[in-house]
Amino acid sequence: MDSLAILALAIILCLSYFTITKTLRRSQSDNQPRYPPEPTSRWPVIGHLPVLAGPELPHRALAALADKYGAVFSLRLGINRVLVVSSSEIAKELFTTNDTAVISRPAVTASKLFSYNFAMFGLGPYGDYWREMRKITMIELLSSRRMELLxxxxxxxxxxxxxxxxxxIGDNPEIDLKKWIxxxxxxxxxxxxAGKSSSASDGAVPLKFKTAVRELFHYMGMFVVGDALPFLGWMDIGGHQKEMKRAFRELDGYLQxxxxxxxxxxAEKTEHDFMDVLLSVLDGESLHGYDSDTIIKATSLSMIAGGTDTSTVTVTWAIALLLNNRHVLRKAQEEIDGGVSKERAVTEGDIGKLVYLQSIVKETMRMYPPAPL
Known part of the structure; x- marks a missing residue:
């Protein structure tokens, strides 16, 4: 009888333990944020990195996952949780109604090194400094008045x-059009x-600067182990951080x-470029912890990099598409000949009349957005 009582008591205690544990877990999960679904093929420590490192192109791998898990799902890239959105409607809501939640870029190694410790507002976190520099840039460089002056x-x-x-072309009919653009x-x-030009007459110095700018684009899109697994950052696996620092010193040397x-x-200049404008606006004063020289160099590099890469990608794709669709090319040429004439070059003032040409640019940007994955 005693043994049966002990057995019954043990069973009751076990059931009570499992009931209480399950209740506590449920209450804890209710208080935690609900994340979108994520693929089950997650590896320990490295997460879903093998999914993007496979033989399939990353955007196709993500599209396949979207077909399986829905328009919104999450991935673990090392210790970082990443949200993947594959719906235009959700993306629009994300970048309008909830834009402040996603406006900051990830603080990766390349961003920190090339942005003067996030003084480059395009790569820095959203805040007072970001808003102030965006305001200055929009007014002093990208406003309609300034664009007309330039x-x-x-x-x-x-x-x-x-x-x-x-x-x-007279010496060599084969041209690397992407390089020329x-x-x-x-x-x-x-x-x-900066009031400069990287034409051939300027010698070897601009060539080094162009090389450093291309390296900037290369390293900004590179996967660095330390970004996914910060505890391995000190090892600099692959030597990428060392190369980034070298390229940054090259860029900073010219900017300085x-x-x-x-x-x-x-005092002697009659025409003022963006660097001159920033010198006048900042007037040697610091802004949110950054000195004026750092702000000017960081903002100038941001504009140079942003304006160079996106334009190059868009124009290159547009020309490639035109060459592969000759009927579209002929129609664009006919519009230019009819609206502008063959006697002079097309100017910016003519663009408003060239509706078909504008449509070509829009379709190019729709098919091949000038941004990395």
Whole structure:
């Protein structure tokens, strides 16, 4: 009888333990945020990194996961949780109604090193500094008035690049069009931002700067082990951090040289570029913990990089699509011949009349957005 009583008591205690444990777990899960579903193929420590590192292209791998788990799901890239959105409606709501929740970029190694410790507002966290620098940039560089003032510089650089292209074609009919478009975009941004040009007459120094800018694009899209697994960051697996620091020193050296030159010639200049404008606006004062020199260099680099890469990608894809769809190319040529004439080059003032050409640009950006995955 005693043994039966002990057995019954043990069973009651076990049932009570499991009931209480289950209740506690349920209450804890109710208080925790509900995350979107995530694939079950998650590895310990590294998470879903093997999914993106497989033989399939990343965007196709993500599309396959979206078909299986829905338009919104999450991934674990090392210790980081990532939200994947594959619906235009949800993406629109995310970047309008809930934009402040996703407006900051991840604080990865490349962002920290190339942005002067996040002084580059495009890579820094959302806050007072971000809003202030965005306001200055929109008013002093991207406003309609400023764009009109800079119009002749843009048209001048385009003419110079086309003339150079005709000279090169005479010696060698095979042209790396992507490189030529990239050089044109960089020439244009350097002229607007720093009053410089990376044309061949400037010698080897601009060539080094162009190389460093290309390295910036390369490293900004590179996977660094330390970003997914911070406890391995000190090891610098692959030596990427060392190479990033070298490329940044190269870029900073030129930006510092141009900044000193602008300060020295400030009183004598009649035409002011973006660096001159920033010198006047900041007037040597710090802003949210960053000194004025750092802000000017970081913002200038942000504009140069942002304006160069996106323009190059869009124009390259547009030309590639036109060459592969000759009927579209012919129709665009007919519109230009009819709306502008064959006697002169197209100017920015003509663009408003070229509706079909505008549609080509819009369709190119729809099919191939100028942004990394």
């Amino acid at each position: 119009r002749r510089f843009r048209e001048s650089e385009v003419r110079k690049s086309i003339n150079h292209l005709f000279k090169v 990239g050089d044109l975009s960089l020439n244009l941004m350097l002229r607007i931002i 040289e141009w900044l000193i030159e602008h300060k020295k010639n400030r």
